[in-house]
Amino acid sequence: MDLGLTDRVAFVAGASSGLGYAAVAALAREGCRVALCSRDEARIEQAADRLAAALGLEDGRLLPLVCDVRDEAAIERAIGEAVQRFGALHILVTNAGGPPSGFIGDFDAQQWREALELNLMSTINLCRHALPHLRAAARSAGHARVLMVTSVSAKQPIPSLYLSNTARAGVQGFAKSLAEELGPEGITVNTILPGYTRTERLKDLARAMQERTGQSVEAIEAGWAAGNALKRIGDPQEFADAVAFLASARASYITGVALPVDGGAVKHLL
Numbered sequence: 001m002d003l004g005l006t007d008r009v010a011f012v013a014g015a016s017s018g019l020g021y022a023a024v025a026a027l028a029r030e031g032c033r034v035a036l037c038s039r040d041e042a043r044i045e046q047a048a049d050r051l052a053a054a055l056g057l058e059d060g061r062l063l064p065l066v067c068d069v070r071d072e073a074a075i076e077r078a079i080g081e082a083v084q085r086f087g088a089l090h091i092l093v094t095n096a097g098g099p100p101s102g103f104i105g106d107f108d109a110q111q112w113r114e115a116l117e118l119n120l121m122s123t124i125n126l127c128r129h130a131l132p133h134l135r136a137a138a139r140s141a142g143h144a145r146v147l148m149v150t151s152v153s154a155k156q157p158i159p160s161l162y163l164s165n166t167a168r169a170g171v172q173g174f175a176k177s178l179a180e181e182l183g184p185e186g187i188t189v190n191t192i193l194p195g196y197t198r199t200e201r202l203k204d205l206a207r208a209m210q211e212r213t214g215q216s217v218e219a220i221e222a223g224w225a226a227g228n229a230l231k232r233i234g235d236p237q238e239f240a241d242a243v244a245f246l247a248s249a250r251a252s253y254i255t256g257v258a259l260p261v262d263g264g265a266v267k268h269l270l
């Protein structure tokens, strides 16, 4: 199937490693030009170099940018640089790191605010600043795409992930509102909900749970795997393939959807 992504321009946030990095790889493999950002200059430049070499990309297909998505001015700057370099923006993938795990007594008000900045406000601000460019792309190319990375915790809250559970629910409400408003303009808006997927974030969560429970990391991961229908942890590439499809011309009648990529971890019917 031709995904119709050749020469489309994508902006992927939180992309020096993990799910964001895999999303950049999948989009670039399908022919997109991609601006990718993270907080750390060395890490994001290494990520772009590694990907360009692995995929045999021509010079200039990837644009690594430094941008902390908690900083609205940095978002505005990074999106401006991407549009200036590539001349358009067709696809936005919002993403960042995850907040710490813990229960109600573990966080003060400031930590709650920081989690909402990291996972909710960053998503809103990325969309706000990308929107004029996405609208222009939809007018000239017929459609544009917004994909927001959230978590299965948006459908089925995970007991120790209070901060994530709360911020993701906000993103789901924002996404559904945006899908409704932007649909008539040809812009689709969907969320992708990873389940347990093998990245640095997963290692951090396993270590935190080990400290809390005394279980081994192997036992913790086995428990996570046992919780889904496929009985294994996911690979970032499996997540990224869903990103490429939803970003593509082929996903033209799918909007407002919350797609779990979780091996069947979410158990409810719909």
Ligand SMILES: NC(=O)c1ccc[n+]([C@@H]2O[C@H](COP(=O)([O-])OP(=O)(O)OC[C@H]3O[C@@H](n4cnc5c(N)ncnc54)[C@H](OP(=O)(O)O)[C@@H]3O)[C@@H](O)[C@H]2O)c1
Pocket: 013, 014, 015, 016, 017, 018, 019, 020, 037, 038, 039, 040, 043, 044, 067, 068, 069, 070, 095, 096, 097, 098, 099, 118, 119, 149, 150, 151, 152, 164, 193, 194, 195, 196, 197, 198, 199, 200, 201, 202
């Ligand atoms: N992996 C899973 O099993 C899983 C499951 C459900 C949900 N999620 C969620 O999916 C998202 C991505 O997860 P992941 O597993 O890929 O995490 P990860 O391995 O920790 O990677 C996070 C990426 O985001 C960048 N980043 C972190 N904070 C940032 C910020 N403030 N501004 C810009 N970039 C930032 C990091 O790069 P720098 O350090 O270079 O900035 C890194 O490239 C997270 O929100 C996570 O909670 C993950």
